[in-house]
Every structure is written in structure tokens, then in C-alpha cells.
Amino acid sequence: MAFEIYLPLTDDPEGDAKAARLAGELGEIGNERFLRAVLRDPAAFHHRSTDRLVGWVTATPGAVEPNSSLLLRALHLSFTAHLPLSLSPDLLWYAVVHEVAVHVRLNSVAYEGLFTDTPGFRQTITVYDDSAPSDWERSINLVQEPLRERIGTETAELFQPAFSTTTSADATAALVALMDVVSPYYRFRWKSLCGIPRIRLEGTAGDWDLLALRVRGLADRFEGLRPWFTALHPVLDEIAATAAGRGVEQEFWRSLYKYRSRSGGASVTGWINAFFAHRYTDDGPCPKEEFGPGSSSAGDFPSHVSRVPFRWQTLVGTFDMAVLGGVLGIERDEEWIRPRLGHAVVELLPADPRDDRLPEPWYLADIQRLTGSREARLLDTLGTVTHEGTLLQVDCGIDVEEGTCVVRTVEGDWYLGDLVSNAGDIVCWENCGPDLGVALRTL
Structure with missing residues (x-):
């Protein structure tokens, strides 16, 4: 719904012609230059609810982009090009609140009682949102609840009226205006740090005591695993203590998967590592020498x-x-x-026979899966194979994709190389050691 106001213009053919020409020259110029002019400092844009800006393209090199209000620029465009203007209550409300924000910043002491209960101290409002980069509008609105808790619902709603015209972008702009008003009293912080917000221990305290007890029973019977069990016992004891209501050790539980819930990378650094006595490689499991919290990649763990x-x-x-x-x-x-x-x-259905040229337990399908190359194949013909000019004696070669190869020497090391002829000649450029999985992951 809208209400239109008709304002007939005076009869001026020459002025109308000029206005029509100017209207015809209007184009979409985008708002990035304007925003950069407003910001003044270098910036990279992560989100814009609108990137549209109608204006006249200037061909003047180095022209300075004006940073005055686009509301005024819109009025100028309409006035100069004789174009109708559309206004929303959200727009003019923002203009009012913007001036209130300026006034409060200039007189922050006078309005402390309205917006904060800690005069002279600037509080921090922190938003925890791991998905902020994918939806910044939603993330900005996560400020609503903690801000209302501090300034009161009545004040928050005073600054955020809901008009029939209000879109989600309009409402978010009004919230940002309110954040600007209270900026003398609050600083805002976003944290996108992955973490587990809560953990539920199912069953009873007795169940978790029984778990720790039974693990100790196993430790008495498997001497070769004693170092592992020694590292595992304190972890199980702490879990049992929590289940029994003897307090929650925050740092311990934050370190279940990532040490102190620190984000970044694919490594597993938490105490869940203590539940694994072996490191699992493409060539099979290997006993670990350290069993406490550490750093392991996802590929180090079993399928369970x-x-x-x-x-x-x-x-x-x-x-x-x-x-x-x-x-x-x-x-x-x-x-x-x-x-x-x-x-x-x-x-168990019949499988393709394993080529004896591949080391146990590798199948060609494993190599295709690991490299993502369906074209990976064993080389039937091996010609001259060299590495940095030295002749290599090889007994197995795999063309992974388009001539990129891995070859195994008779000594057991795997090399990366390029197939340079139809006769199977290969020039190698890196020695990856005896682990085929390491060589394939290096590609």
C-alpha cells in the first residue's frame, strides 16, 4: 500500500527536455565507491544487503566520490531529472535515529542513566556465531537479545518500530542505528570459534564409575597396552567425577575435541586422543608412543x-x-x-582381484579413491626411470592422472614423477619414503 502525492510541474519544454536527457543518462553504478568514501580507511566487503546505486557515470579521472547522504543524492536525482520519489517511514526513522546517535556521542555522560548501569565503564557485548560469514544479516540480529538485557526492552522497542513497510534489511539497519546510539557505553565483538556448547552424559553416575572400573580390569590383563591405559585412566576418572556431581572442570570439557575449544585446522588436539592406542595409516595400524592430548589428523583414526x-x-x-x-x-x-x-x-560379493604388484593391503580402487582419480592405473611397461639424473631400479609404477606417476624402487621407496614417453620412461622429482599413502597425498 502506498499514498501518492501529485505535484504538477510548470510548463517548461526546455527544462523538461534537459531533465529527460539526464534521466536517460542515469545508470547503475554500484555503491562500493560511495561506501569506501564513507569509510575512508581501506576495507574488504564481506556482506552488503544491497549493492545498488543509481547515478551518473563520470569519466573524469580521479573524480572524488562524495560521501554525503544518499537520501540527499536521491532527492537531487529526482529533482534534477524530474523523476518521482518514493519514501518509506523506515528511511526517515533511520534519519532521525542517526541524529540521536550523534547527539548521544557528543553528550554521552548526560545519557548514561538511560542506556547503562555501569557509568564510566564501557561494557562488551559478545556474539558467538560460527556461521556469521554465511549469513551476516542473521548474525547482526543476534545482538538483539544481549542488548535488550542491558538497555531494557522498552528502550529497545522505542528505537525499533515495525512499520508495514519494514523489510528484514530495514529492521537490521534500524538495529545498527541503535547500536550506534549506545556505542559510547558498549563495544561489540563477534566470535566465530567452533566449539561444543553443551555435553550430556547419559545414564547414571554408577555407569561412568563402572566404565572406569572395567577399563582398569582390562589394564591388568594386557601388559603391552599398559602405557596407554595409564594415560586413559585420568580421563575416565574426570568424566566419572563430573557425572557424580563433583563439579565441572571447564577447561577439561572444553578440550574434549579441540584443546580449549580453539578453532582452526583439521587436527584433533583434545583429550579424545587418549582413547586411541594406535595411529591408523593406509598401510595399517601402528602403535602410538604418546597417548594424551595431542595433535592428530582425521586420517589417523579408525573407522570404529x-x-x-x-x-x-x-x-x-x-x-x-x-x-x-x-x-x-x-x-x-x-x-x-x-x-x-x-x-x-x-x-561379501566377489571383488576385483588385487594386483600383486601393489603392496598389501592396497587395491587399485583404494588409490583411485584416495587421489580422486578414476583414471589411476598400473603401468604395464616401465622404461628408464631417473631422479635428479640418477637411474632408479623400480618394480611398480602407477599412472595417477595424465602422466603424473608414483613409482616404487626395489629398495621400497616411493617417488613422484612424470611419464615422459609411451615407452614408460619416467623423470622423478621427489622421494616420499616407503609409505604409499604419503606419496599419494603429496600429489
């Missing part, structure tokens, strides 16, 4: 799926089967993320 093969004899034949058990799923239990134990039964 146990596989037990069996043969199933039926009236129609005998089948190779396997029963699986372990962590088979993740469910959403209302707001909680819940890893789920489960089991499955599968029939």
Missing part, C-alpha cells in the same frame, strides 16, 4: 566399525558374509548430536 566374517549355509547355497558392529550412525536427538552404536549384516 568391527567386522567379523562368517559363512552362511542355506538350502540354496553357501554365502560369504560379515557382521558389522560399532559406531554406525549419528542421530539428532532434539537438539543433541548423538553418535549411535549399531550393527549390520552384509554379504
Whole structure:
């Protein structure tokens, strides 16, 4: 709904012609130059609810972009080019609040009682939002609740009327204007730091005591794992103490997955590492030497799926089967993320034969999966293979993609190289050591 006001112009053919020409020359010039002029300091834009700005393109080199109000610029465009103007109550409300903000900044002591209960001390309002980069409008509005708690709902609503014309962008602009008003009393901070906000320990305190007790029972029977169990016991004891209501050690629980919930990278640095006695590589599990909190990559962990093969004899034949058990799923239990134990039964179908040229336990399909190259293939012909001018004796070569190869020497090291002829000649450029997985990941 809108109300239109008609303002007939005086009869002026020459002026009308000039206005029509100016209107025809208007174009979309974007608002980046204007915003940079307002900011004055260098800036990179992460979000703009609008990037539109109609104006006249100037060809003057080095022309200075004016930084005065676009409201006034819109009036000038309408007035000069005889174009109708559309105004919203949201727009004029913002203009009023903007002036209030300036007044409060100039007289902050006089209005402390209206906006803060800590005169002379500037409070910090922190917004925690890991998804801010994907939706800044939503993230800005997360200020609403903590700001209302401080200045009161009545004051907050006074500054944020809802008109029938109000869009989400309008409402957000009004909120930013209010933030500007209270800026002498509050500073704002955004934190996009991944973390686990709450952890639920299912069952009873007795269950968690029993867990710690049974692990100690295992430690008595497996001498070779004693260093691992020694590192694991304190972790289980702390969990049991929490479940028993003996207090929550914040730093401990914040360090479950990432040490002190610190973001960044794919490494696992928390005490969950203590639950793993082995490091899992493409060539199989390797015993670990350190078992406490540390740094492990996602590839260092097992599948947590146990596989037990069996043969199933039926009236129609005998089948190779396997029963699986372990962590088979993740469910959403209302707001909680819940890893789920489960089991499955599968029939083992005939697999493509493994090429004996590949080291155990590698299949060509493993290489294709790891490299993302469906074209990966074993080289049937190996010609002259060199590394920095030195001839290499090789017994296996894999063309991973378009002539990029990995080859294995008779000594067992894997090299990266380029296939340079149809005769299988390869020029190598890096020695990756005896681990095929490391070589493939280096590509």
C-alpha cells in the first residue's frame, strides 16, 4: 500500500527536455565507491544487503566520490531529472535515529542513566556465531537479545518500530542505528570459534564409575597396552567425577575435541586422543608412543566399525558374509548430536582381484579413491626411470592422472614423477619414503 502525492510541474519544454536527457543518462553504478568514501580507511566487503546505486557515470579521472547522504543524492536525482520519489517511514526513522546517535556521542555522560548501569565503564557485548560469514544479516540480529538485557526492552522497542513497510534489511539497519546510539557505553565483538556448547552424559553416575572400573580390569590383563591405559585412566576418572556431581572442570570439557575449544585446522588436539592406542595409516595400524592430548589428523583414526566374517549355509547355497558392529550412525536427538552404536549384516560379493604388484593391503580402487582419480592405473611397461639424473631400479609404477606417476624402487621407496614417453620412461622429482599413502597425498 502506498499514498501518492501529485505535484504538477510548470510548463517548461526546455527544462523538461534537459531533465529527460539526464534521466536517460542515469545508470547503475554500484555503491562500493560511495561506501569506501564513507569509510575512508581501506576495507574488504564481506556482506552488503544491497549493492545498488543509481547515478551518473563520470569519466573524469580521479573524480572524488562524495560521501554525503544518499537520501540527499536521491532527492537531487529526482529533482534534477524530474523523476518521482518514493519514501518509506523506515528511511526517515533511520534519519532521525542517526541524529540521536550523534547527539548521544557528543553528550554521552548526560545519557548514561538511560542506556547503562555501569557509568564510566564501557561494557562488551559478545556474539558467538560460527556461521556469521554465511549469513551476516542473521548474525547482526543476534545482538538483539544481549542488548535488550542491558538497555531494557522498552528502550529497545522505542528505537525499533515495525512499520508495514519494514523489510528484514530495514529492521537490521534500524538495529545498527541503535547500536550506534549506545556505542559510547558498549563495544561489540563477534566470535566465530567452533566449539561444543553443551555435553550430556547419559545414564547414571554408577555407569561412568563402572566404565572406569572395567577399563582398569582390562589394564591388568594386557601388559603391552599398559602405557596407554595409564594415560586413559585420568580421563575416565574426570568424566566419572563430573557425572557424580563433583563439579565441572571447564577447561577439561572444553578440550574434549579441540584443546580449549580453539578453532582452526583439521587436527584433533583434545583429550579424545587418549582413547586411541594406535595411529591408523593406509598401510595399517601402528602403535602410538604418546597417548594424551595431542595433535592428530582425521586420517589417523579408525573407522570404529568391527567386522567379523562368517559363512552362511542355506538350502540354496553357501554365502560369504560379515557382521558389522560399532559406531554406525549419528542421530539428532532434539537438539543433541548423538553418535549411535549399531550393527549390520552384509554379504561379501566377489571383488576385483588385487594386483600383486601393489603392496598389501592396497587395491587399485583404494588409490583411485584416495587421489580422486578414476583414471589411476598400473603401468604395464616401465622404461628408464631417473631422479635428479640418477637411474632408479623400480618394480611398480602407477599412472595417477595424465602422466603424473608414483613409482616404487626395489629398495621400497616411493617417488613422484612424470611419464615422459609411451615407452614408460619416467623423470622423478621427489622421494616420499616407503609409505604409499604419503606419496599419494603429496600429489
